[in-house]
Amino acid sequence: MKNKKLVKSLMLILLIVIGLTWLIPGTITNQETGALELSLLKPQGLLSVFGSFDISAQYFFQNSLIVLFVGIFYGVINKTGAYKELIEKIASKLKKKKELFLVLTIIFFILFTALTNVYFLMFLFVPFFMSILREMGYNKNVLLLSTVGSVLIGFSSQIMNSMFVKTVAAEGNPYLWVKIGVLLIYMALTVLYALKFSKEKEKEEEFFELSKRTGKNINTKPFMLKIVLIVFFIFFLLGFVPWNLPFLSTMHTSIMNLKIGQFAIFGNIFGTFNQFGSWWTSELYTIIISTIILLAFLYKLSFDEFIDGVVEGIKKFMVPAFLVGLMTLVTIFAINSGFVGTILKFIVSSGNAALIALGNMITNPIIADPFYISNYSMTMVLSAINSPNPQQIAYITQVMYGAVMLLIPTSSIMIAGLAFTEKDYKSWFKYIWKFALVLIALAFIAIIITTLIK
Numbered sequence: 001m002k003n004k005k006l007v008k009s010l011m012l013i014l015l016i017v018i019g020l021t022w023l024i025p026g027t028i029t030n031q032e033t034g035a036l037e038l039s040l041l042k043p044q045g046l047l048s049v050f051g052s053f054d055i056s057a058q059y060f061f062q063n064s065l066i067v068l069f070v071g072i073f074y075g076v077i078n079k080t081g082a083y084k085e086l087i088e089k090i091a092s093k094l095k096k097k098k099e100l101f102l103v104l105t106i107i108f109f110i111l112f113t114a115l116t117n118v119y120f121l122m123f124l125f126v127p128f129f130m131s132i133l134r135e136m137g138y139n140k141n142v143l144l145l146s147t148v149g150s151v152l153i154g155f156s157s158q159i160m161n162s163m164f165v166k167t168v169a170a171e172g173n174p175y176l177w178v179k180i181g182v183l184l185i186y187m188a189l190t191v192l193y194a195l196k197f198s199k200e201k202e203k204e205e206e207f208f209e210l211s212k213r214t215g216k217n218i219n220t221k222p223f224m225l226k227i228v229l230i231v232f233f234i235f236f237l238l239g240f241v242p243w244n245l246p247f248l249s250t251m252h253t254s255i256m257n258l259k260i261g262q263f264a265i266f267g268n269i270f271g272t273f274n275q276f277g278s279w280w281t282s283e284l285y286t287i288i289i290s291t292i293i294l295l296a297f298l299y300k301l302s303f304d305e306f307i308d309g310v311v312e313g314i315k316k317f318m319v320p321a322f323l324v325g326l327m328t329l330v331t332i333f334a335i336n337s338g339f340v341g342t343i344l345k346f347i348v349s350s351g352n353a354a355l356i357a358l359g360n361m362i363t364n365p366i367i368a369d370p371f372y373i374s375n376y377s378m379t380m381v382l383s384a385i386n387s388p389n390p391q392q393i394a395y396i397t398q399v400m401y402g403a404v405m406l407l408i409p410t411s412s413i414m415i416a417g418l419a420f421t422e423k424d425y426k427s428w429f430k431y432i433w434k435f436a437l438v439l440i441a442l443a444f445i446a447i448i449i450t451t452l453i454k
Helices: 004-023 046-059 061-079 082-093 095-116 120-135 140-156 162-167 176-196 223-240 246-256 265-270 281-298 303-326 328-337 339-348 353-367 370-384 390-407 412-421 425-452
Strands: 027-029 036-038
Touching (some): 004 303, 027 339, 046 061, 046 328, 061 082, 082 095, 082 120, 082 223, 095 120, 095 140, 140 425, 176 425, 223 281, 281 303, 303 412, 339 370, 353 425, 390 425
Antiparallel strands (some): 027 036
């Protein structure tokens, strides 16, 4: 395994969290009064640790499965030989404008995440952009910052984070201009930082070998691949971005009701699927499998070549998928023991915005998953404060998330990125820590501004 250094770093984080369950008592919510009450120590022993694997498989396996399907997708398209030609062609055409491509990559990942609320599914595009940037000669740190790092920064800069807003049952967007300002500043700083350190050379091994396919009557021209990938992206855009447009519902009904005689074509072939704007994993798996089958047909892959591509993709993405699943134990240990609630109550109970930000800064890497930060950490913060400002708490939670997660690799997307590139955490930390601290400082300034808005 080439990820031993990364695995050691992640295991150390797990051990620290387990240690905290032995040192800090939990805090629970009184079901009658809603008040937070100090509970007992709930140390995570051996049975708790290994029993958590079942919980992880039951509730957290989704992200690991997404990573594996991404692996299958790239494993098969790489097998066509057209993927290698496409990557090399793009890199060659933009060789003299590679800085522009780097800038556009950062803008794409930050803006798409910030404006669409699409988060972990952005990993689907990471290998493609990384392959082009790598072909252009950029080092792994730049690859990580411009893709998974930019997704985290985009998450912190989201204009309307529906998950957090829904938790606090808030209406309106009182900090809209603050969010837009943070988005633009974060994006500009990310571009400048990536460009400044993009020329640093490192001796790094390749992490994803592009396959060349040769033989009689074998077509590896990338034209058909480009068309299919563009159509794939259009479906992704339509399906996963929450458009909330009535005509999409009408379109969905029309498609599902399309019949030949009494036979519902799409309804019977694809089964029940959500309308555009509401897609999730089942639709993702469907379009991935449909796309690679189509490409296998277009590029005349044999059945053996197709299966080899699937297996090679799974092999390459197996470690990232495993580590993504493994680190969900951090979330499980923290919630089961309740010690995060104790930390939050101690820090945020005064209601001071800066202290709420500090509490999030400390505990976000422990809870890690945005869904559980929304449904657990934010609930604890709201219960700990006598007269909370729900909108501000939602924004503080959001803006503190990305920058901190650049430093502490417990978020699924950062773990997947580090594992995929086979980059050790120590090297990444040395590269990113100053930049992350700047983002954190700017987040505190933004939070101070929100306190001035009535």
